[in-house]
Amino acid sequence: MKYVLLPVLCLFVNLLPAATLEMTGESFAPMIYAHRNGRGRVLEMSDSSEILSRERRSAGFALLASDREGDREVGLTLKLVWPDGSESAVGEFPPLRLRKDRMLVRQFRLTLDDADLEKLASCDGTYNLLLLRLEAEFAGPDGKPLPALNGTAAVGFDRGMRPGFPKAEVVRRNGVPTLSVNGVFHPGIFGYVGWNWLTARQSIRDFGKAGFHLYEIVFQPWSLWKNGKLDVGELERKLNSQIVSVAAQDPEAMFFLRYWLYVPRDWSKFHPGEVIRYDDGSSEIPLLGGPWAHASYASVLWREEYKRVLRELIARLEKGPYADRVFMVRAGYGNCGEWNGFGYHQNKFPDYSPQMQAAYRMWLKRRYGTLDELNRSWKSSFADWSLIDIPSRAERLAGEGTLLRTSSGSGNCGDYYRFFSDYTVELIGDFGRTVKEASGGKLLFGVFYGYFLHHLTGVPYHSLDSGHYAMGKLLRLPEVDTVCSPYNYHRRERAISIGMPLESIKHHGKLFLAEMDLPTHLADAEKYHGTAGESFSCDRAEADTMTLYRRDFGRVLTWGAGGYWYDFAHGWYEFDAFRKFITDAARIGRAAVNGDMRSIAEVAVILDEESVFSISLHSGEWAKQLRETLGCTLESAGAPVDFWLASDLGAAVKRGYRLLVFANRFRADPETDRILAGFRGTLLLLGPEEALPEHACPPGRCLHAPAGLSAGAVRGVLDKAGVHRYGGAENFFVYANASYLGIWQPEGSREACVVTLPAPARLTDAGSGEAVSLNGRSFRLPPSERPCFRLYRVENQ
Numbered sequence: 001m002k003y004v005l006l007p008v009l010c011l012f013v014n015l016l017p018a019a020t021l022e023m024t025g026e027s028f029a030p031m032i033y034a035h036r037n038g039r040g041r042v043l044e045m046s047d048s049s050e051i052l053s054r055e056r057r058s059a060g061f062a063l064l065a066s067d068r069e070g071d072r073e074v075g076l077t078l079k080l081v082w083p084d085g086s087e088s089a090v091g092e093f094p095p096l097r098l099r100k101d102r103m104l105v106r107q108f109r110l111t112l113d114d115a116d117l118e119k120l121a122s123c124d125g126t127y128n129l130l131l132l133r134l135e136a137e138f139a140g141p142d143g144k145p146l147p148a149l150n151g152t153a154a155v156g157f158d159r160g161m162r163p164g165f166p167k168a169e170v171v172r173r174n175g176v177p178t179l180s181v182n183g184v185f186h187p188g189i190f191g192y193v194g195w196n197w198l199t200a201r202q203s204i205r206d207f208g209k210a211g212f213h214l215y216e217i218v219f220q221p222w223s224l225w226k227n228g229k230l231d232v233g234e235l236e237r238k239l240n241s242q243i244v245s246v247a248a249q250d251p252e253a254m255f256f257l258r259y260w261l262y263v264p265r266d267w268s269k270f271h272p273g274e275v276i277r278y279d280d281g282s283s284e285i286p287l288l289g290g291p292w293a294h295a296s297y298a299s300v301l302w303r304e305e306y307k308r309v310l311r312e313l314i315a316r317l318e319k320g321p322y323a324d325r326v327f328m329v330r331a332g333y334g335n336c337g338e339w340n341g342f343g344y345h346q347n348k349f350p351d352y353s354p355q356m357q358a359a360y361r362m363w364l365k366r367r368y369g370t371l372d373e374l375n376r377s378w379k380s381s382f383a384d385w386s387l388i389d390i391p392s393r394a395e396r397l398a399g400e401g402t403l404l405r406t407s408s409g410s411g412n413c414g415d416y417y418r419f420f421s422d423y424t425v426e427l428i429g430d431f432g433r434t435v436k437e438a439s440g441g442k443l444l445f446g447v448f449y450g451y452f453l454h455h456l457t458g459v460p461y462h463s464l465d466s467g468h469y470a471m472g473k474l475l476r477l478p479e480v481d482t483v484c485s486p487y488n489y490h491r492r493e494r495a496i497s498i499g500m501p502l503e504s505i506k507h508h509g510k511l512f513l514a515e516m517d518l519p520t521h522l523a524d525a526e527k528y529h530g531t532a533g534e535s536f537s538c539d540r541a542e543a544d545t546m547t548l549y550r551r552d553f554g555r556v557l558t559w560g561a562g563g564y565w566y567d568f569a570h571g572w573y574e575f576d577a578f579r580k581f582i583t584d585a586a587r588i589g590r591a592a593v594n595g596d597m598r599s600i601a602e603v604a605v606i607l608d609e610e611s612v613f614s615i616s617l618h619s620g621e622w623a624k625q626l627r628e629t630l631g632c633t634l635e636s637a638g639a640p641v642d643f644w645l646a647s648d649l650g651a652a653v654k655r656g657y658r659l660l661v662f663a664n665r666f667r668a669d670p671e672t673d674r675i676l677a678g679f680r681g682t683l684l685l686l687g688p689e690e691a692l693p694e695h696a697c698p699p700g701r702c703l704h705a706p707a708g709l710s711a712g713a714v715r716g717v718l719d720k721a722g723v724h725r726y727g728g729a730e731n732f733f734v735y736a737n738a739s740y741l742g743i744w745q746p747e748g749s750r751e752a753c754v755v756t757l758p759a760p761a762r763l764t765d766a767g768s769g770e771a772v773s774l775n776g777r778s779f780r781l782p783p784s785e786r787p788c789f790r791l792y793r794v795e796n797q
Helices: 114-121 201-210 232-249 300-319 354-368 371-378 410-438 452-456 502-507 538-559 576-592 620-636 646-654 670-676 711-721
Strands: 002-004 020-029 041-045 058-067 072-081 087-089 093-098 103-111 129-139 152-158 168-173 176-181 184-186 189-193 214-219 254-260 285-287 290-292 326-332 444-448 482-486 511-516 562-565 603-607 641-645 659-662 682-686 702-705 733-736 740-745 753-756 761-765 778-781 788-796
Touching: 041 072, 041 129, 058 072, 058 093, 058 152, 093 103, 103 129, 129 232, 152 232, 168 444, 176 511, 201 232, 201 576, 214 232, 232 254, 232 300, 300 326, 300 410, 326 410, 326 482, 354 371, 354 410, 371 410, 410 444, 452 620, 502 511, 502 641, 502 646, 511 538, 538 562, 538 576, 538 733, 538 740, 538 788, 603 620, 603 646, 620 641, 620 711, 620 733, 641 646, 646 659, 646 670, 659 711, 682 711, 702 711
Parallel strands: 189 214, 189 562, 214 254, 254 326, 326 444, 444 482, 482 511, 511 562, 603 641, 603 659, 659 682, 682 702
Antiparallel strands: 002 020, 020 103, 041 058, 058 103, 072 087, 072 093, 072 129, 129 152, 168 176, 176 184, 285 290, 733 740, 740 788, 753 778, 761 788
């Protein structure tokens, strides 16, 4: 039976086009996630995966309905909303006859005529893709409206402009790398909403209204493979529905795609010799609900196949109707697509596959040239390259009770981990070149990488095996535009830290993006770790959550970096206090576009990647102490802190820091000594004295301390080095750049605190714009019984 959208008169007596809507079928199907986990009735309109155009005038969509309580009827009325906001009404459709614990699928098809096409051609819009919406109203037997999980089906229309990709760049502006899309700069935090096959529709509407228009699509295409090959057509249709779904909520939406390089679960059946082999001989691990054999990083077949898929996807995107909305691709492998290996959750060591073995031996040949040179370095006696194996489990775990490796075979272990980090970055670069070449250099390329301090605490299975210790090499790759990381999951209610060389990232012109996946009080605390609710009382949960979100926003802003909010499409942001927060954040971000965002820190932490490879896998206690000192104690002493790679020490010294803190200098390096000879500030070396190289700490201007430092000891070091401290209170975190000052007090303060600026300035509250009364360079913070964050705009005089 056909139900037709009849011509009707709108309020302004304009005759609207006569689109037709046909109900094409109805059946029952197994319930999908939202319906299995729903209560009572679940009513949902799905978005179309077909894009309308002058050539393609018809597109289908579906209505999904289920009832967990019994067999009931639901009335249905639909209307069509055009891109200009005008509406076409349509008569009622047959009621939905629901059966308990079954999901009804009703199929529809929308068809346009010539008048419809002319109407769409006359619609204004920034982008090629226009959005039509079919809005449903549901009613019970008594005629009263029923709520819907999603009451709107979106259908895209291709205007035929063939737009191509936008002009996206990471450019240095106001002293820091900044995202520019079509000449519009996006400083600080962007309005990304993370989701995976889902759409956080209400949140997207809220972000768009606030002025944020950049969104991430987390794309996991392995479920779209059939018979060992990816169905690229189905991938494109799935992407169509996701783009349309977001753009229907925010017509100004632009996107970056987060593309996971996982193989499907049955890939190993077609390519059994191309998968990871773990130290116990197995090839499968439980992941996302079942056993999974993942392709070896060293599988040439996997690499070439996925490069081909990426090229085909990008070619389809560039020719497609929403190319002008896509500005970046982030390709990722390893657990969660973050290039950090597999197997660590199961206490397994990878990868003993023939491919990885061959790749390691080839790397050793390039590194040493001859076996004699390798044997001298390792103090070994190998007679042939083929006798060298990837370190065994016993070799990796040798050296119990020591910070550094001292046992025989340590050369092989150190080099294997050095190789795996190098190889991971080489892989990243290869996929980055693929994205750049396929898009003609128009798309930005991003990557998760460089979790320096985070992974050190993951011994024995998730530290050096992560492959995250070649950041210096990655930052020199021209293909990489952005580097991303979630911030530390350890005690997030206390501090926000990333443990990464952020200043090195910025120094090399890369944009850092912080993944802000802190759950709000609306999240399931049992499912999501790091939740703000763990240490706050229920009656203050919303207020304390928002305090942390303001803190995190201010932290990223003062870093002079970028970031995005990420809620897994679980509705964490659907409350009024958050809507007000993002409105304020957007306003502050717009003001920041003209501010000087450079660091003004007088303290820099130096992270040495090369020393990492000499650390044993029993270094967990040292690593936890280091994380506590660098991720919390040091930053709580009232002064901002920067983080650099040791390979960029020369650039760091030129900044004129008063204090350099070496987190892990466990090797002699003449080049480091040469650079430090010209440094006139104070040095602090952390770690046990026996681990430090000889003459690493010259007397007079060098201090030595264990990895675990007390707050009092940190304040003493800062004062000795002549570092300006903004305040003397305990747990007084200062986040600052040249234009903004953030003050975080995780325990509040019983007394008023005096804050002293390093130089005369005009100070205003970044949110309200109200001027702060200063007494010279100082002002007072009132007491606070709860955790408190304040953000100020600084204008130097």
